[in-house]
Amino acid sequence: MSDIQLRADGGDICLTLIPGSGGRWSSLRVGDLELLGRGGPRLVDWGNYPMAPYAGRIRHGLLTWQGRRHQLPLDLPPHAIHGVTLDRPWQVTDAGPTYTVLRCDFDTRWPWRGHVVQRVSLDGDGVNARLEVHADEDPMPAWTGYHPWFARRLTRGEPARFTVRCDHLLPRDADGMPSRVTVPVASPLPDGPWDDVFGGVRWPAEVTWEGALRLEIRSDAGYVVVFDEKPDAVCVEPQTAPPNAVELDLAAVVEPGTPLIMETQLTWH
Numbered sequence: 100m101s102d103i104q105l106r107a108d109g110g111d112i113c114l115t116l117i118p119g120s121g122g123r124w125s126s127l128r129v130g131d132l133e134l135l136g137r138g139g140p141r142l143v144d145w146g147n148y149p150m151a152p153y154a155g156r157i158r159h160g161l162l163t164w165q166g167r168r169h170q171l172p173l174d175l176p177p178h179a180i181h182g183v184t185l186d187r188p189w190q191v192t193d194a195g196p197t198y199t200v201l202r203c204d205f206d207t208r209w210p211w212r213g214h215v216v217q218r219v220s221l222d223g224d225g226v227n228a229r230l231e232v233h234a235d236e237d238p239m240p241a242w243t244g245y246h247p248w249f250a251r252r253l254t255r256g257e258p259a260r261f262t263v264r265c266d267h268l269l270p271r272d273a274d275g276m277p278s279r280v281t282v283p284v285a286s287p288l289p290d291g292p293w294d295d296v297f298g299g300v301r302w303p304a305e306v307t308w309e310g311a312l313r314l315e316i317r318s319d320a321g322y323v324v325v326f327d328e329k330p331d332a333v334c335v336e337p338q339t340a341p342p343n344a345v346e347l348d349l350a351a352v353v354e355p356g357t358p359l360i361m362e363t364q365l366t367w368h
Contacts, residue, residue: 103191103199105221114221121185122201122217123148124247127226129367132312136250138329142186143175145332147247150182151215152205152232153350154244155296155324155342158276162210162345164240169210178274181246183208184215197221211239213353225366232359240350241359244320244338249306251331256311259333262287263325266299269341277341293325296341303366304335318363337363 102125105114115126124147127134137145160171160179171179184203193200198220205213212235220227232241251259264286269277277296284297300323303315318337326334339361344350351359 103194105197105199105219107197107221108223112221112223114219114226116199116201116219117146118189118191118201121148121187122189122203123185124219127365129312132253132255132308134249134253134312134314134367136248136332138248138332138334143181143246145248147245148181148185149215149217149230149243150246150338151184151203151230151243152209152211152213152239152241152353153182153344154242154246154336154338154340156180156276158274158343158346162240164345172208182243185246189217192216212236213239213241215243216358225364228363228365230361230363232353234353234355234358236355238352238354240345241353242338242340242344242350243359243361244322244324244336245363246334246336248332248334249314251329251333253308253311257309260307260309261325261327261333261335262305262307263297263323263335264288264301264304265297265323266301267297269296269298271295276343277347279347288325291325292328294328296322296324296338298322298341300337306333306335313368315366315368316363317366318361320361320363337361 103116113128157179162169189201189203201217216231218229267281268284302317306314320337322338324336340349
């Protein structure tokens, strides 16, 4: 399955997607600057990929919903993580020079029949992306998001710094899961390191490489996960709900014909 390249500004801006590898964005190049990076050797450690039908971790892969208990595969033991589509090929359903539409059906790792649609378009100002999580037969819980790995260093400028404005933190418990208790935090966030989820987000979030480029992230998502514990990349992840959202009673209920939708925009200056 061939990579897809979307181009704008006469080719000076280029977004590359890999349908065969989780529908991920493998490259976002603005002029001579490559914005996406790699945080490690695993499939979950590079590019920018959709997380569906759930985002982040599920404690021990156990999901209890409407009185039934389901065991999901432990992708990152001892937990399930980042959904069931990042390691699967996506189907291209529509495409043009500056846009593409991809679809991926959920496999048997997810207890409900459904699929996710990713719509991405590129222009001279930025990228517009839309994720849709669909239930095909029965109602199901869902929460979705993007997991971008931004390069810590570009070919010029200072190392990346991020700015996130939000109301509260959901502290992690002994399993690394967000708790139901919320704690007010300073806004914008002080320096990390962080591996945490924040609510009451006031977009845009920003990633700035001083002397090179400033990236603004906007979304209609209410949460953001910030991860900056790797030397080569940082993550600022818009999500419709925190990791482990069913246990927190924060997952959406998706019914046939009524998808969960999240929209995200990346613009640069």
